[in-house]
Amino acid sequence: ETGVTQTPRHLVMGMTNKKSLKCEQHLGHNAMYWYKQSAKKPLELMFVYSLEERVENNSVPSRFSPECPNSSHLFLHLHTLQPEDSALYLCASSQEGQDDEKLFFGSGTQLSVL
Amino acid sequence: GQNIDQPTEMTATEGAIVQINCTYQTSGFNGLFWYQQHAGEAPTFLSYNVLDGLEEKGRFSSFLSRSKGYSYLLLKELQMKDSASYLCAVTTSGGSYIPTFGRGTSLIVHP
Numbered sequence A: 001e002t003g004v005t006q007t008p009r010h011l012v013m014g015m016t017n018k019k020s021l022k023c024e025q026h027l028g029h030n031a032m033y034w035y036k037q038s039a040k041k042p043l044e045l046m047f048v049y050s051l052e053e054r055v056e057n058n059s060v061p062s063r064f065s066p067e068c069p070n071s072s073h074l075f076l077h078l079h080t081l082q083p084e085d086s087a088l089y090l091c092a093s094s095q096e097g098q099d100d101e102k103l104f105f106g107s108g109t110q111l112s113v114l
Numbered sequence B: 001g002q003n004i005d006q007p008t009e010m011t012a013t014e015g016a017i018v019q020i021n022c023t024y025q026t027s028g029f030n031g032l033f034w035y036q037q038h039a040g041e042a043p044t045f046l047s048y049n050v051l052d053g054l055e056e057k058g059r060f061s062s063f064l065s066r067s068k069g070y071s072y073l074l075l076k077e078l079q080m081k082d083s084a085s086y087l088c089a090v091t092t093s094g095g096s097y098i099p100t101f102g103r104g105t106s107l108i109v110h111p
Helices: none
Strands: A004-007 A010-013 A018-025 A031-037 A044-050 A053-057 A064-070 A073-079 A087-094 A109-113 B003-005 B009-013 B018-025 B029-037 B044-049 B053-057 B060-065 B070-075 B084-092 B105-110
Touching (some): A004 A087, A010 A018, A031 A073, B003 B084, B018 B029, B018 B084, B018 B105, B029 B070
Antiparallel strands (some): A087 A109, B003 B018, B053 B060, B060 B070, B084 B105
């Protein structure tokens, strides 16, 4: 248990659906992240929120829309996705200002787009 | 940009020692992380190196050479449960310290 909880664990959706991924951290951290993990590829940073402000948007298509209502919760809203968006979506949190600022990851949502 | 390179897959025998290498090319290097990720699970933090040298933590050690752009993760007395993917990640100074990850090395430990 890393202190970061993601739901759902698995999601299958059609290209015309709208769904949301949820992340909650119980560590009192002030930064939260969305990463995409595809087979044989490095973890790709998608979005970063620091103190509830979006500080990084890594050229992600607009069909992915993040939301950070408070420092403990992070959402990723999905609509009109493509099959190539099928991947593991990982949420992470960290405490900015610490020496190592290590990331604490959730177990991810395995997304399949049909 | 940043370039991080690590082997795709390694195999080793239970009880043995294995060394997983990571090389990087980046400007403004700050530090290097190693994470472990079991299949279907969250990546978990193993080590963080900022200065040159070896950091030992039980069966796992991590080494960094800033001048060579090189790190390795050393796993001793391998156990079956060490079968996992090992992710190398680099942070740079100059704004944010968000890590950039390599592709990961899948380690298979067999009896």
